[in-house]
Amino acid sequence: MLRRSPLSIPVTPGLRPAPTNHAGLIAWVEQITALTKPDRVHWCDGSDAEKQAIIADLLAKGTLKELDQAKRPGCYYAASDPRDVARVESRTFICSEDEADAGPTNNWADPIEMRDRLDGLFDGCMAGRTLYVVPFCMGPLGSEISALGVEITDSGYVAISMGVMTRMGKPALDQLGDKGVFVPAVHTLGAPLAKGQADVPWPCNDDKWIVHFPETREIWSYGSGYGGNALLGKKCYALRIASIMARDEGWLAEHMLILKLTDPRGSVKYVAAAFPSACGKTNLAMLQPTLPGWKAETIGDDIAWMRFGDDGRLYAVNPEAGFFGVAPGTSRATNHNALETLASNTIFTNTALTHDGDVWWEGLTKQAPEGLTNWKGQPHDHASGEPAAHPNARFAAPAGQCPAIAAEWEDPRGVPIDAILFGGRRASAVPLVTEAFDWEHGVFMGSTVASEGTAAAENKVGELRRDPFAMLPFCGYNMGDYFAHWLKMGQGRDASKLPRIFFVNWFRKDQDGKFVWPGFGDNSRVLKWISERIDGEADAVDTAVGRVPTQGSLDLSGLDLSQAHLSTLLDVDAEVWREEAALIPAFYEKFGDRLPQALWAQHAALVERLEARDKTVIAAE
Numbered sequence: 001m002l003r004r005s006p007l008s009i010p011v012t013p014g015l016r017p018a019p020t021n022h023a024g025l026i027a028w029v030e031q032i033t034a035l036t037k038p039d040r041v042h043w044c045d046g047s048d049a050e051k052q053a054i055i056a057d058l059l060a061k062g063t064l065k066e067l068d069q070a071k072r073p074g075c076y077y078a079a080s081d082p083r084d085v086a087r088v089e090s091r092t093f094i095c096s097e098d099e100a101d102a103g104p105t106n107n108w109a110d111p112i113e114m115r116d117r118l119d120g121l122f123d124g125c126m127a128g129r130t131l132y133v134v135p136f137c138m139g140p141l142g143s144e145i146s147a148l149g150v151e152i153t154d155s156g157y158v159a160i161s162m163g164v165m166t167r168m169g170k171p172a173l174d175q176l177g178d179k180g181v182f183v184p185a186v187h188t189l190g191a192p193l194a195k196g197q198a199d200v201p202w203p204c205n206d207d208k209w210i211v212h213f214p215e216t217r218e219i220w221s222y223g224s225g226y227g228g229n230a231l232l233g234k235k236c237y238a239l240r241i242a243s244i245m246a247r248d249e250g251w252l253a254e255h256m257l258i259l260k261l262t263d264p265r266g267s268v269k270y271v272a273a274a275f276p277s278a279c280g281k282t283n284l285a286m287l288q289p290t291l292p293g294w295k296a297e298t299i300g301d302d303i304a305w306m307r308f309g310d311d312g313r314l315y316a317v318n319p320e321a322g323f324f325g326v327a328p329g330t331s332r333a334t335n336h337n338a339l340e341t342l343a344s345n346t347i348f349t350n351t352a353l354t355h356d357g358d359v360w361w362e363g364l365t366k367q368a369p370e371g372l373t374n375w376k377g378q379p380h381d382h383a384s385g386e387p388a389a390h391p392n393a394r395f396a397a398p399a400g401q402c403p404a405i406a407a408e409w410e411d412p413r414g415v416p417i418d419a420i421l422f423g424g425r426r427a428s429a430v431p432l433v434t435e436a437f438d439w440e441h442g443v444f445m446g447s448t449v450a451s452e453g454t455a456a457a458e459n460k461v462g463e464l465r466r467d468p469f470a471m472l473p474f475c476g477y478n479m480g481d482y483f484a485h486w487l488k489m490g491q492g493r494d495a496s497k498l499p500r501i502f503f504v505n506w507f508r509k510d511q512d513g514k515f516v517w518p519g520f521g522d523n524s525r526v527l528k529w530i531s532e533r534i535d536g537e538a539d540a541v542d543t544a545v546g547r548v549p550t551q552g553s554l555d556l557s558g559l560d561l562s563q564a565h566l567s568t569l570l571d572v573d574a575e576v577w578r579e580e581a582a583l584i585p586a587f588y589e590k591f592g593d594r595l596p597q598a599l600w601a602q603h604a605a606l607v608e609r610l611e612a613r614d615k616t617v618i619a620a621e
């Protein structure tokens, strides 16, 4: 669409003068305006006055409801259309020129055909609506690791949410200057309004398309107003398109939280951790250690952009400015810092509403309050067994409001990463924590992550699926090449400066289906072990799958954990792992020759180690 259309379409009458001299940007906005035919065009400056005006419009339309401003100043509530509640992976496409470049884990469509389809879908799609031009910066302003984008959207909800989630408006436009490079991202609800037609609170379309063109680094999103489908700076740009930029430019764009950990001696470690959607990134990023003297602070909760510095260390920035977190399960007991963050200036979507103008979700309090309205706008019926909040109900809150935010969270240089964690939801097999033997073994671990599905996407909840590096839905190119890129990033480097790699699993269950590990703040016990491993202080035992803590090396003081449960958490059952290992080739074979030989060699070495062991290898001393 973009490349084939000339940039000579006349400016729509009424278009306000663009607050930029960037000729390419102005031409692109004119072109999209001509295609989508909105009633009005608004260039976002990111000011408070602008935010208030958009909110007033959304309140009038019923998209937003004002929460009790005495209790939650600056907080608003939206309930989505029930057909628009999560990312739509089946409608997400990587339209590379060569199908093989998208790889077997992405949906692919021919880019020419897709452009024709989008031409049709976007023609007049914004009729009756305002087109918002949303310039944004991913990463701290002024950082060499940061990058710019401009989202065009016909959703005021998206425009203000982008204001929370990114550095949006004038500062981003200033950074772009007259000639800067930006990723163009076009979003529409796919719900044009005929003259005089009344709007609905949450317009969207049954037909949804989330499309990426890797070669031209463009994003086109049609039909959804929700989360990662519509806030295009997040998954679409900061992961899918950025992963391509990172491959080409020699850095890493990852689905990782970033955490600062300070031990009782005052020594600091920075940890990045990749867990699939709704598997605990936000919670770990805001963790309150239960171990005395340990301190955890937040740098980011979802995405990390990382580059090697001249000193050989890997530096990470959080490209986002807000948290788009899962509400259900968040409570004072599990994540006090998140609740403090949500006290003001937050947009809640698909939670339940209390009778006195506040939000509620399952897990917030033990007992649901009386008089709840569920996310579908109906009186909540406790007896129905249906949750009052949608399981993927979310909050969008400014990161700077988090009481645990680290002072350096916006440091343009980023923070040097000491440890990388991979993880997922695994009821069985996978120990509480395992250290990789080296970088290559760590890449092997990352490539074989499997996790039980959650409500964050439309796949089946609870079903086990491979989610390498927690990037399955977010890698913008062939994952075989992505694994090779990870291997290459560690090659020829001083191993003592490379982050150490670990695999964690907070989700082991006993025979009754109950979590064995208390999780949340008690995950600090695992972080302590990791920190002490890096300092050469904690013991580990070599097992076939990696190094696991000796029972004595994990700080379990004050924890009521039975010996049987501890064994469940730390034992490596060779029989179970032989079955696990036997599942890997079918997954690897999907990538054909794009799967690096080094990973096949890692698999062969794992099988060999497992053959050499007795049935059960106990990590206890």
Ligand SMILES: Nc1nc2c(ncn2[C@@H]2O[C@H](COP(=O)(O)OP(=O)(O)OP(=O)(O)O)[C@@H](O)[C@H]2O)c(=O)[nH]1
Pocket: 275, 276, 277, 278, 279, 280, 281, 282, 283, 284, 301, 302, 324, 325, 326, 328, 329, 330, 334, 456, 506, 507, 515, 518, 519, 520, 523
């Ligand atoms: N049992 C247990 N549950 C956890 C733990 N950490 C997080 N959870 C639950 O997992 C769910 C998702 O947690 P989040 O921290 O929001 O997950 P996320 O990875 O940030 O999710 P996305 O925003 O989708 O990327 C919530 O219901 C949490 O209560 C833990 O240590 N143990």
Ligand SMILES: O=C([O-])CC(=O)C(=O)O
Pocket: 086, 087, 226, 227, 228, 229, 234, 235, 276, 277, 278, 302, 324, 456, 457
């Ligand atoms: O992108 C979204 O809609 C929400 C999110 O963070 C995820 O799914 O990981």
